[in-house]
Amino acid sequence: MKQIFPERSLVTVFEKPSMSTDNFSFVVAIVVLTSVSIVVASEPIVHQVNSTRQSAMTSVCVLLPDRLPEGGEPRLPVVYVLPVEAGHGTRWGDSLAEVQKHDLHNKHRVVCVFPTFSDLPWYADHPENTQLHQEAYLLQDVLPLVEKNHPVLKVREGRLLVGFSKSGWGAWSLLLRHPDVFDRAAAFDAPMMMDAPGKYGSGPIFGTVDNFRRYQISSLLEKRAVDLRKESSRLMLIGQGNFQPEHVQINDRLEYAKIPHTWIEGPVRDHSWNSDWLPEAFDWLTRVSP
Structure with missing residues (x-):
């Protein structure tokens, strides 16, 4: 794994945003190159990030397919594989190892991005603690870093999200809050x-009930229902596991609201990255991507 450290080959500095992530727009990422490194496409690249929106240094691992765009070929879609734990935790499996095991980045010819977070990721911005701005960190630090340094599409159709448990919640909330971005x-x-x-450790991240309401999936679906009805399925739900009753309920709500979606109910799987559900998710994500 090739690591790019601030003190060695890449310094990444991000300005604190002056706008709310409810009205999202990219800020400029200032990237200072201090040396040039030759990167093997199949070798994961790790960018170290020092963001004002996180309480500690984080990293962004980028897994490129073996065949990169050449000449006039189009840039590649990105699958953001959202973590379910803080830092580099693997209690619930290893998402990078799972993608590599199934060779999903080459099978679908996509760039896979694995960001880390300093605190338990619920993909929300805390109302007071600016070092707990997880949504802004992803939108204003991670996305610009990836799109500046790698041959990826810089449009909605090229940004795909996948996660499970709390990061599955995060994947849906990010899309529903930013439907023009993902x-x-x-x-x-x-x-x-x-x-x-x-x-599930969500209290300290959301901070208040009012702030939680801004990210609540059921509320966001109601808010976006009219627009979502106009398009093909943009939301996928997989799994028969710990949250099966909640999957049934949210599926019922989606059907009642006539919101197109994809639901794969079975088989029963462990609550883990390593329970062989990622290939199905990638099949669906890339089938509807460019």
Whole structure:
């Protein structure tokens, strides 16, 4: 794995945003190159990031397919593989190893991005603690870094999301809050019907009930229903596991609201990155991507 450290070959500095992530726009990422490195396409690249929106240094691992665009070939879609743990935790499996095991980046010829977060990721911005701005960190630090340094599409159709459990929630909330930024979101075994902060370590991240409401999946679906009805399926739900009852409930709501979506109910799988659900998610994500 090739690592790019600030003190060695890449210094990445991000300006603090002056706008709310509710009205998202990219800020400029200032990248200072201090040396040039030759990178093998199949070798993961790790960017170290020092962001004002996180309480500690984080990293962004980028896995490129073996065959990169040449000449006039179009740039590649990106699948953002959203973590379910803080830092480099692997209690719930290893998403990078799983993608590599199934060779998903080459099978679908996509760039896979694995960001880390300093705190338990719920993909929300805390109302007071600016070092807990997880949504802004992803939108204003991670995306510009990837799109500046790698041959990827810089449009909605090229940005795809996948996660499970809390990061499955995060994948859906990011798409529903920023439908012009992300194209598709796939979630496995996620607590989609959570109606208050507190469970699964979410309390300290959301901070207040009012802030939680801004990210609540059921509320966001109501808000976006009219627009989502006009398009083909942009939301995928996979899994028969810990949150099966919540999957049934959110599926019922989607059907009642006539929102196109994709639901793969079975088989029963472990609550883990390593339970062989990622290939199905990638099949769906890339089938509807450019």
